[in-house]
Amino acid sequence: MRKSIILFALLAITGLIKAQAPQPLPVDPQVRFGTLENGLTYYIRHNAYPEKRADFYIAQKVGSMQEEDNQAGLAHFLEHMAFNGSKNFPGKKTMLNYLESIGVKFGANVNAYTSFDETVYNLSDVPVVRQAIIDSCLLVLHDWSSFIALKDEQIDEERLVIKEEWRTRSGAQSRIWDKQLPIIFQGSKYADRMPIGKMEIVENFPYQTLKDYYHKWYRPDLQAIIVVGDINVDEVEAQVKTMFADIPKPVDPAERVYFPVPDNEDPIVSVITDPEAVQTVVSLYIKHDILPENLKKTQAELMAGIVKSMASSMLSDRLNEISQKADAPFAASYAYDGNFFVSKTKDAWTTMALSKEGKVDETLASMVRENERIRKFGFTEAEVERAKATLLQRYEDMYNNRSKELNRRYVQEYVRSFSDNEGIPGIEYEYNFLKQIAPMLNAQMINAMSQGLISNKNIIITVTGPEKDGLVYPTTDELLNVFKSVEAEEITPYAETVSNEPLISQIPQAGKVVSMATDDKLGATVWTLSNGMKVVIKKTDFKDDEIIMASHAYGGTSVIADADINNANMASMVPYVGGIGNFSSTDLKKVLAGKSANVNAYISGWTQGLNGSSNIKNLETLLQLTYLYFTAPRKDEGAYTTLMDAIKNQLKNLSSEPSYVMGLRTNEAKYENNPRMKEMTLEDAEKLNYDRIIEIYKEVFANSGSFTFTFVGTIDEATLKPLVEQYLASLPSGNKDAKYKNVKADIRKGKFEDVFEQEMKTPKTSVFELYSGTLKRDQKTQITLSALKQILDIVYVRTIREEAGGTYGVRAQAGISRIPEGQTTLQMTFDTDPERALSIAPIVDREVKNIAEKGPEDADFQKVKEYMVKKFQEDEKQNGYWVGVLSAYHFYGEDNYSSYLSIVNALTKDDIKDVTKQLISQGNFIEVIMNPKK
Numbered sequence: 023m024r025k026s027i028i029l030f031a032l033l034a035i036t037g038l039i040k041a042q043a044p045q046p047l048p049v050d051p052q053v054r055f056g057t058l059e060n061g062l063t064y065y066i067r068h069n070a071y072p073e074k075r076a077d078f079y080i081a082q083k084v085g086s087m088q089e090e091d092n093q094a095g096l097a098h099f100l101e102h103m104a105f106n107g108s109k110n111f112p113g114k115k116t117m118l119n120y121l122e123s124i125g126v127k128f129g130a131n132v133n134a135y136t137s138f139d140e141t142v143y144n145l146s147d148v149p150v151v152r153q154a155i156i157d158s159c160l161l162v163l164h165d166w167s168s169f170i171a172l173k174d175e176q177i178d179e180e181r182l183v184i185k186e187e188w189r190t191r192s193g194a195q196s197r198i199w200d201k202q203l204p205i206i207f208q209g210s211k212y213a214d215r216m217p218i219g220k221m222e223i224v225e226n227f228p229y230q231t232l233k234d235y236y237h238k239w240y241r242p243d244l245q246a247i248i249v250v251g252d253i254n255v256d257e258v259e260a261q262v263k264t265m266f267a268d269i270p271k272p273v274d275p276a277e278r279v280y281f282p283v284p285d286n287e288d289p290i291v292s293v294i295t296d297p298e299a300v301q302t303v304v305s306l307y308i309k310h311d312i313l314p315e316n317l318k319k320t321q322a323e324l325m326a327g328i329v330k331s332m333a334s335s336m337l338s339d340r341l342n343e344i345s346q347k348a349d350a351p352f353a354a355s356y357a358y359d360g361n362f363f364v365s366k367t368k369d370a371w372t373t374m375a376l377s378k379e380g381k382v383d384e385t386l387a388s389m390v391r392e393n394e395r396i397r398k399f400g401f402t403e404a405e406v407e408r409a410k411a412t413l414l415q416r417y418e419d420m421y422n423n424r425s426k427e428l429n430r431r432y433v434q435e436y437v438r439s440f441s442d443n444e445g446i447p448g449i450e451y452e453y454n455f456l457k458q459i460a461p462m463l464n465a466q467m468i469n470a471m472s473q474g475l476i477s478n479k480n481i482i483i484t485v486t487g488p489e490k491d492g493l494v495y496p497t498t499d500e501l502l503n504v505f506k507s508v509e510a511e512e513i514t515p516y517a518e519t520v521s522n523e524p525l526i527s528q529i530p531q532a533g534k535v536v537s538m539a540t541d542d543k544l545g546a547t548v549w550t551l552s553n554g555m556k557v558v559i560k561k562t563d564f565k566d567d568e569i570i571m572a573s574h575a576y577g578g579t580s581v582i583a584d585a586d587i588n589n590a591n592m593a594s595m596v597p598y599v600g601g602i603g604n605f606s607s608t609d610l611k612k613v614l615a616g617k618s619a620n621v622n623a624y625i626s627g628w629t630q631g632l633n634g635s636s637n638i639k640n641l642e643t644l645l646q647l648t649y650l651y652f653t654a655p656r657k658d659e660g661a662y663t664t665l666m667d668a669i670k671n672q673l674k675n676l677s678s679e680p681s682y683v684m685g686l687r688t689n690e691a692k693y694e695n696n697p698r699m700k701e702m703t704l705e706d707a708e709k710l711n712y713d714r715i716i717e718i719y720k721e722v723f724a725n726s727g728s729f730t731f732t733f734v735g736t737i738d739e740a741t742l743k744p745l746v747e748q749y750l751a752s753l754p755s756g757n758k759d760a761k762y763k764n765v766k767a768d769i770r771k772g773k774f775e776d777v778f779e780q781e782m783k784t785p786k787t788s789v790f791e792l793y794s795g796t797l798k799r800d801q802k803t804q805i806t807l808s809a810l811k812q813i814l815d816i817v818y819v820r821t822i823r824e825e826a827g828g829t830y831g832v833r834a835q836a837g838i839s840r841i842p843e844g845q846t847t848l849q850m851t852f853d854t855d856p857e858r859a860l861s862i863a864p865i866v867d868r869e870v871k872n873i874a875e876k877g878p879e880d881a882d883f884q885k886v887k888e889y890m891v892k893k894f895q896e897d898e899k900q901n902g903y904w905v906g907v908l909s910a911y912h913f914y915g916e917d918n919y920s921s922y923l924s925i926v927n928a929l930t931k932d933d934i935k936d937v938t939k940q941l942i943s944q945g946n947f948i949e950v951i952m953n954p955k956k
């Protein structure tokens with residue numbers, strides 16, 4: 023409570039609130055909000071972005087924390103059962119069949135999650151083109167609220183699926199949590215309620231035990247219906263009122279208890295290791311009370327959020343600055359304030375870092391020291407100004423795009439409002455509030471607040487990492503001593519030197535746009551620059567303030583010799599590691615505070631480029647960054663050493679991580695010993711050469727004249743032109759016709775099988791199956807192959823997951839590569855029970871052959887077509903999609919847009935059959951199976 027009092031006092035001082043009652047937040051007037059007689063809450067909002075789409079959610083304010091000991095895992099089990107039959111959608115597949123028939127896809131658009139304190143179900147991007155669809159989706163929510171069938175035989179079938187979900191999710195991380203939670207949550211129910219639960223319960227619980235949980239906790243007073251999208255609010259509200267009226271008001275309902283997390287006087291320290299863990303993570307939590315109920319939904323809540331977000335971002339920046347130095351004990355770090363781990367009843371000021379191996383002591387010392395530095399001296403005025411500028415800019419961007427906000431963003435807010443009792447004043451209010459209080463957000467105020475959060479009570483220290491010979495971790499006593507000795511250190515205030523240099527010290531000699539053309543087909547303008555560069559521009563109104571940039575040129579790692587391939591694969595990291603111009607990556611962040619502009623470099627096998635985005639205001643910054651990424655990558659030995667230490671540590675540990683080993687074997691099976699396609703090993707990493715890496719970066723970005731840039735969004739050509747001339751046309755052209763080299767990247771031909779055993783903690787068999795070959799790379803074949811992949815998704819859910827209970831999910835992928843031209847792959851991967859692998863694995867192949875012989879089932883085929891049409895309609899309203907379409911057209915010469923819909927509409931089952939047959943008849947099949955070592 024202490025911290026809330028500090029906050030409250032501060033707010034009172036700043037005059038924002040009257041001494042006794044902080045001003046309540048208004049509810050966003052765009053939201054229709056209410057409660058039915060039976061206690062059901064609803065949030066309904068009209069949002070026409072995207073058009074004719076809506077999201078339907080039901081949030082349940084209950085989760086694994088409501089389970090009794092004999093129900094561990096049943097909150098999550100129940101979530102699965104919600105899809106296996108209900109009053110109005112009887113039968114196991116009825117609900118999903120209906121949803122998929124309207125293009126609402128399982129996984130992508132229909133999903134759910136169960137956590138400790140909430141369970142949320144969603145139907146997303148529903149095409150609300152007919153009233154009947156809205157009716158049916160509300161009916162799904164209605165059935166989920168109180169009418170799930172829970173048939174015995176379906177419960178039994180689902181036991182197998184959940185066991186496989188547990189198996190798939192059982193890695194080092196989940197084993198670490200299983201051991202860590204009882205320590206850090208000692209004395210709290212959170213210690214023993216991982217939502218996946220206990221497998222002995224999942225496998226054996228009596229049917230009634232699940233029904234007990236269901237009837238006790240799924241009830242209207244703990245549920246909210248959320249509908250956001252292109253719907254009529256009045257009509258949907260009226261429907262909710264009628265449709266959900268048949269759910270009775272609970273009589274003598276059980277109290278929904280929020281289980282507390284006790285305070286601790288002495289620090290709690292937990293060190294947990296696992297043979298399959300890859301990284302060493304040190305975390306320092308300083309627990310504090312959550313905002314008291316009487317301050318929730320008031321201006322105090324907004325204020326607390328703003329101050330905590332600024333303070334934690336400033337601490338993150340300080341830690342990040344330390345991690346960039348060669349002798350830093352940790353490679354990456356992060357600070358935030360929010361829920362203490364998984365609990366809703368306690369918050370924590372949290373600092374985490376990725377420790378270098380054997381440097382756990384020093385990492386913890388560094389984290390404690392930086393917190394102490396803040397507690398004693400606070401942040402500087404300059405830091406606060408930067409954090410404030412960044413926050414203001416983020417809010418301004420959201421505010422500017424407020425009429426083009428996605429349904430999902432609103433829904434997430436309403437779910438939090440319902441589960442955590444947060445206010446929903448809307449972005450207009452929040453942005454204005456922030457602007458209004460901005461002058462008061464100074465160092466004195468932020469420091470008082472953050473110093474209140476950093477205390478030496480309620481401390482939790484956790485260390486997790488790999489368990490292996492010769493690696494010794496400090497004991498809990500040693501860690502305690504570290505903590506205490508740092509507290510006793512003499513600490514000096516934070517000092518920084520911030521450059522006030524401009525981003526570009528010497529403005530380059532501008533070039534020219536030498537010709538302009540229009541692309542009438544895709545609605546774009548095309549400029550050719552004096553250095554040979556091509557610039558494609560498309561103005562859109564999909565957002566009100568968003569510009570997206572992409573660029574491509576041929577070359578990539580193909581132009582680098584085999585011997586240098588590992589250096590080449592690291593080259594795109596150069597600006598990320600060392601920064602650009604005169605700015606280290608930390609300094610760059612400082613100089614860009616308050617500016618919405620970012621650039622990323624990529625170097626793939628055959629191309630390289632710079633991608634980025636900005637708002638309208640910072641377009642020039644975007645282009646300046648781009649110019650510097652081309653011309654002035656910076657070298658930073660310290661940051662490079664830190665990164666390499668982290669990479670080497672990781673590579674050392676990965677050799678005992680089963681999924682990594684599986685990846686290596688798969689890669690080897692596909693590419694044999696092709697040095698260009700190999701994964702980097704520890705030995706390779708030892709040989710990397712920073713100077714050569716920088717040289718390669720410069721080499722591939724030297725041919726500026728061969729680049730095609732694409733800009734999509736709220737662009738004004740007249741504004742863009744002088745900037746393009748200044749920063750892009752001014753680049754040296756290099757070789758304007760740069761090409762890629764035809765290096766070998768072929769997949770092994772014929773049949774190949776690799777079955778091997780691997781040491782692992784949780785026994786599972788992992789299966790990889792790949793058909794490969796060559797198909798004509800035209801748009802129709804690509805679309806057909808994509809449809810085949812999606813049909814197989816449906817087929818495998820039906821056969822392997824549901825009929826056989828053999829896996830949590832089969833991941834299918836398919837594609838035809840541009841280079842090598844026409845190289846086609848269809849691959850499937852999944853995990854299963856080692857005892858059953860021999861009977862499950864053949865189903866994968868059987869179903870592919872089945873399609874090659876008979877074609878897909880009509881219902882599966884229609885579902886996929888429906889989804890592809892729906893997805894296309896959503897995509898073509900996105901700037902990101904258009905960047906892809908225009909790049910493909912103006913760089914590769916492929917129009918993937920104009921005929922897309924007509925091809926999908928004309929697609930037949932025979933097309934699917936033929937493509938499958940064409941591929942598998944080429945006789946190339948690779949199977950890799952990893953079994954647990956006995």
Ligand SMILES: [Zn+2]
Binds near residue numbers: 187
């Ligand atoms: Zn699940």
